[in-house]
Amino acid sequence: MTLEQVRKEPSPYGIDFFIYGVSMCGIIGYVGQKNAPDVLLQGMRKLEYRGYDSAGMAVVGGRALSVMKDVGKVDEIHSRHDFLSLRANAGIAHTRWATHGGVTQANAHPHVSSDGAIAVVHNGIVENFRELRAFLQSQGFRFYSETDTETIPKLIEHGIRQGLGFVQATEDALRRIEGRYAVVAMNKDGTVIAARNGSPLVVGVGDGEYFAASDIPAFMDYTKRVVYLHDNDFVVVGRNGLIMNNLKTGPVERPIDTIEWDAQRAEKGDFQHYMLKEISEQAETLAKAVKQDEGTMKRLVDDIQNAKHVVLVAAGTAYHACISGRYVISRIAKKHVASVRASEFENILHMIDRDTLVLAVSQSGETADTLEAVKMAKTSGARVVSIVNVAGSTLHRESAYALLTNAGPEIGVASTKAYTAQLGVLTLLAYALQGNTEEGRRTLEVTRNQAYNLTAASMRANIRTLADVLKGKEHIFTLGRQLEYGTAKEAALKIKEVSYIHVEALQAGELKHGTIALIEKGTPCIAFFSEANRRETLSNAQEVRARGAYVIGVGAETDPVFDFFIKVPEVGLCNPILQIIPMQILAYQLAVLRGKDPDRPRNLAKSVTVK
Ligand code: F6R
Numbered sequence: 001m002t003l004e005q006v007r008k009e010p011s012p013y014g015i016d017f018f019i020y021g022v023s024m025c026g027i028i029g030y031v032g033q034k035n036a037p038d039v040l041l042q043g044m045r046k047l048e049y050r051g052y053d054s055a056g057m058a059v060v061g062g063r064a065l066s067v068m069k070d071v072g073k074v075d076e077i078h079s080r081h082d083f084l085s086l087r088a089n090a091g092i093a094h095t096r097w098a099t100h101g102g103v104t105q106a107n108a109h110p111h112v113s114s115d116g117a118i119a120v121v122h123n124g125i126v127e128n129f130r131e132l133r134a135f136l137q138s139q140g141f142r143f144y145s146e147t148d149t150e151t152i153p154k155l156i157e158h159g160i161r162q163g164l165g166f167v168q169a170t171e172d173a174l175r176r177i178e179g180r181y182a183v184v185a186m187n188k189d190g191t192v193i194a195a196r197n198g199s200p201l202v203v204g205v206g207d208g209e210y211f212a213a214s215d216i217p218a219f220m221d222y223t224k225r226v227v228y229l230h231d232n233d234f235v236v237v238g239r240n241g242l243i244m245n246n247l248k249t250g251p252v253e254r255p256i257d258t259i260e261w262d263a264q265r266a267e268k269g270d271f272q273h274y275m276l277k278e279i280s281e282q283a284e285t286l287a288k289a290v291k292q293d294e295g296t297m298k299r300l301v302d303d304i305q306n307a308k309h310v311v312l313v314a315a316g317t318a319y320h321a322c323i324s325g326r327y328v329i330s331r332i333a334k335k336h337v338a339s340v341r342a343s344e345f346e347n348i349l350h351m352i353d354r355d356t357l358v359l360a361v362s363q364s365g366e367t368a369d370t371l372e373a374v375k376m377a378k379t380s381g382a383r384v385v386s387i388v389n390v391a392g393s394t395l396h397r398e399s400a401y402a403l404l405t406n407a408g409p410e411i412g413v414a415s416t417k418a419y420t421a422q423l424g425v426l427t428l429l430a431y432a433l434q435g436n437t438e439e440g441r442r443t444l445e446v447t448r449n450q451a452y453n454l455t456a457a458s459m460r461a462n463i464r465t466l467a468d469v470l471k472g473k474e475h476i477f478t479l480g481r482q483l484e485y486g487t488a489k490e491a492a493l494k495i496k497e498v499s500y501i502h503v504e505a506l507q508a509g510e511l512k513h514g515t516i517a518l519i520e521k522g523t524p525c526i527a528f529f530s531e532a533n534r535r536e537t538l539s540n541a542q543e544v545r546a547r548g549a550y551v552i553g554v555g556a557e558t559d560p561v562f563d564f565f566i567k568v569p570e571v572g573l574c575n576p577i578l579q580i581i582p583m584q585i586l587a588y589q590l591a592v593l594r595g596k597d598p599d600r601p602r603n604l605a606k607s608v609t610v611k
Contacts, residue, residue: 026050029184032209036091043218051097054108058119059091094121097605113157124181217266228392275412283452289421307357324486325426345373354381363418365393467589484528491583499590521548
């Protein structure tokens with residue numbers, strides 16, 4: 001679709017029908033000597049894990065701005081429209097994951113001003129879009145999409161009509177926006193502006209070229225030098241290079257960091273999917289996770305010991321790491337440790353005060369629910385420390401300090417290696433609290449070696465036999481006690497999100513209090529057990545077996561109660577790290593056998609940056 005078509009296409013939506021075009025997306029901008037569409041197309045492919053229902057690109061060549069956008073995955077759109085038919089040295093692009101607004105070509109980004117001179121890509125929410133849109137309509141602007149984003153290029157255009165330059169008009173527009181955003185805006189003279197408030201955005205600094213993107217893998221083939229933008233940062237890339245301002249404080253200088261990941265780590269290599277590659281990397285990522293700075297670990301041990309209450313907060317998979325983490329820390333520190341889902345944090349706010357230590361756990365460091373919880377905790381006077389994978393992320397910066405999980409880029413939408421890295425750090429912390437960091441390191445080293453065996457081809461073949469049995473099932477139950485309950489929860493989530501089979505996790509002892517009514521002949525039940533709870537969990541396994549269940553055991557020693565057994569060595573407090581690995585493989589294989597794309601499960605995006 002050309003710019004002309006975008007502008008002249010009549011709005012398919014009535015004036016009164018307007019819903020949020022909220023998006024959690026990948027955005028990228030480029031200015032330099034290379035052909036921008038080549039760089040942007042690569043970047044879109046790398047960012048597709050953040051959203052894959054539509055995508056688009058705007059580029060400037062010969063002082064004309066062209067837009068191409070459509071619904072579908074990046075390569076599908078490329079095969080229909082050929083992004084590379086465009087030629088330019090500056091451009092912006094977007095991959096979209098819609099939460100409210102429909103998946104339509106009109107809603108896809110970039111959005112443009114009415115005169116076609118300005119294009120904008122956006123990740124976040126313009127909360128006051130209704131007011132802004134009404135104001136702009138009163139000024140004669142017409143809208144062609146359902147999105148909140150479309151107000152941004154039109155606000156900029158309005159400023160220009162009032163006599164402002166592009167940079168000043170964009171600054172003014174962003175000051176009028178309420179809500180979280182990462183925005184990359186481009187003028188037809190090739191000036192590109194990158195700005196953020198609450199949503200992720202990093203700038204890449206190459207040799208005479210600049211990138212701005214939601215995530216580093218989008219440009220890491222070209223440069224490893226990055227600037228992590230802070231909230232309200234406003235960066236202009238034009239003829240004079242890079243100019244950095246903060247909308248609240250004025251001109252700023254931000255350090256240029258060199259990232260340590262290599263481009264290969266964000267590539268699939270010989271693996272068919274990122275998910276399988278990331279599962280297979282876990283022996284290596286665990287080794288990196290436990291290489292924690294002694295001083296920072298000691299500081300956290302002191303903070304936990306000095307706090308009256310300790311609360312672990314996270315969402316999704318990271319929360320499951322907290323279920324096991326809560327148990328190991330409280331058992332060893334002899335202190336009650338609570339864990340709460342980030343989206344529920346507000347409901348325990350009355351218990352949070354300056355004597356509370358909030359330990360936030362996140363892969364991306366950009367999950368809106370977790371960031372919101374951290375904000376509330378800080379307002380209540382609590383100390384916030386994080387365990388986070390992405391250095392420089394919002395959570396990293398919002399925390400007093402952080403332990404980095406060092407798992408490298410995780411591209412598969414389903415979290416795998418970041419989860420075991422979180423468990424590794426939490427377990428090491430538990431040992432450190434006991435004053436036994438060295439023992440912790442040794443146990444984790446043994447665990448890491450076992451993780452290597454568990455990701456081997458022989459395990460994949462064994463799990464494939466099980467996947468064949470389970471692939472046609474509608475329901476599966478997972479059971480575990482204590483630490484293994486975290487594993488049961490995470491196994492259930494992994495299988496659900498990529499294979500779309502319904503899985504329910506239960507604390508093994510709870511089964512007989514109701515859910516056992518659902519067990520019938522052939523119902524699969526997966527029981528996780530350790531030395532510490534073997535007897536009790538096996539007796540629960542016996543209860544379901546007696547009702548005809550197909551019982552799968554995951555633990556160190558088999559038992560006649562199991563129809564299928566997955567042997568995972570006993571490593572005490574580290575059991576959750578090992579027991580989840582065969583389940584990640586199972587989830588992956590079920591997805592593939594059922595014809596689903598495990599890297600891009602339906603309705604999901606990698607970081608949930610909206611509440
Ligand atoms: C599931 C998954 C999600 C995330 C959750 C939190 O596989 O990836 O449940 O764990 O959205 O994300 P982070 O860890 O980035 O805060």
